[in-house]
Amino acid sequence: MADGFLMEVCVDSVESAVNAERGGAGRIELCAGLIEGGTTPSVGLLQVVKQCVRVPVFVMIRPRGGDFLYSDREVDVMKADARLAKLHGADGLVFGALTEDGRIDTELCMALLAVCRPLPVTFHRAFDMVHDPMVALETLISLGFERVLTSGCDSSALEGLPLIKRLAEQVSTPHIHPLVCCSPRAEMLPTAQSSQPMSEET
Secondary structure, three states, X not given: XXXXXXXXXXXXXXXXXXXXXXXXXXEEEEOEXXXXXXXXXXXXXXXXXXXXXXOOEEEEOOOOXXXXXXXXXXXXXXXXHHHHHHHOOOOEEEXXXXXXXXXXXXXXXXXXXXXXXXXOEEEOHHHHHOOOHHHHHHHHHHHOOOEEXXXXXXXXXXXXXXXXXXXXXXXXXXXXXXXXXXXXXXXXXXXXXXXXXXXXXX
């Protein structure tokens, strides 16, 4: 943690997780398939990462790359993966699901949240594909997500800072924390931190 900000780092290997912790990460988001935006990691990877780092490890639950519309069978896979991640030491879980018209899939999210609890849950960058981010944020708050990952519905957090600031201002309760998706380039962090009042970034 630096200057009051908790830094979460997305990794896809044991070595990357160890290096992230050494570099100051306060939390790990563990994925596979980063080139696809992150998919569910193996149980073996989770087990070894948990043995090697002390910071919390949040596990991505995403059965494939591509869009965030899931079939019933894919939902079954996501539920099974969430149960396995909990069983093998995940400190939190990360997922997201949308409807065809770009809204939060509340029915699917409620079903997955029931499986994920009592662990904290982050809604991932599917948020950046929603039709109306302000409405979507209220939906996530009502569903009980603890965090939402976003770059302000833009190509980078710096480009999306105006929306990120609006989202942060809309959060009038401590029930959800927007996580700002930032470039790993250190020189970009002061701008992101000074431009919005959030306490976490990834």
